[in-house]
Amino acid sequence: MRGGIHIDADTQLITALHGEATDFVPVTSVTQTATLEQMKASGAAWPAAHTDPHKLYMLANTFRSLTGIPVIRIPFEITLEAEALGCALNMGKMDKTPYVNEPVGHLPDSVPRDATSLGRVSVILEALDLIEQKVPHDVPVVVGVTGPFTLAGHLAGIENLVKWTRTDPDTVQEYLTLATTFLNDYLESLGTRSVDVVSILEPSASTDMISPSAFKRFVMPMLKELADATETTKVLHICGDCTPILEYMAQSGYSGLSVESAVSVKKARRIVKESVSLVGNIDPVSVLLQGDHDTVAEATEKAILEGIDVVAPGCGLAPATPTENIVTMRKETERIVNEYQ
């Protein structure tokens, strides 16, 4: 409620991501949401929920029904793009996300025609159709998409790609160009469905993997190209302490930056000023997985007081995360927002 007028959850989230909200802080997740408790409650578990559109929808929707956080966020992993471009996957287990078994190891000649009919892209599109039919339209729909550097790393082998940023920049560019061409096609197909937020996930472009100058030189132009290609509200997530590259992330064309707890929200705000919204940064491991009510309450309050625009887990949820802790994150956000209004 704002001034006695009810504002839809999707309007709240989009407004906050565009930096226009001054008196409310929504709570959401732009990273993977599924947990074992949700799998049990929905009867839709990993790994089947990665390949069956109905199970994917059921599991994603159960995050919303169990936690009360108004969002439906798919998928639960970051390998479907690599699979579409020819990587063999291990589909993981109930408590383990799929991973690339073997990089393609060579540069595919080109992005196959009609790339979006490949692999499990159709599973995502079908799940979005089910969401459109079954979920109230004021619930924000968030789709996670693997970023170009992470996808290029799946194709080339991440150790190779990281090494080539120093020794063979042309090959890095070739892989990135191919990855970005595919991602543009994929984003275009997502644009034919009702998607409120696209969340670009670039774990392999973290400062643990490549230098800030390599990020600026190789990754930022590709992220910009993707951002320019879609009108949908966009969030960029990079793992770890991304403080040294926040300035470049903020210049890449995304409305929101999703940051982990390693990033000080105060410091981040000084760097990005009001140019982008900050999303996060509740630690998914030490707080949401291992913490208790007080740990979650303290982390939530700290994030809000330091100026987070949207409260969310700082990275993907661990499958064993207790529902109770996610509910505490939501309730504390609501309590604090009401208190300071």
Ligand SMILES: [Zn+2]
């Ligand atoms: Zn992360």
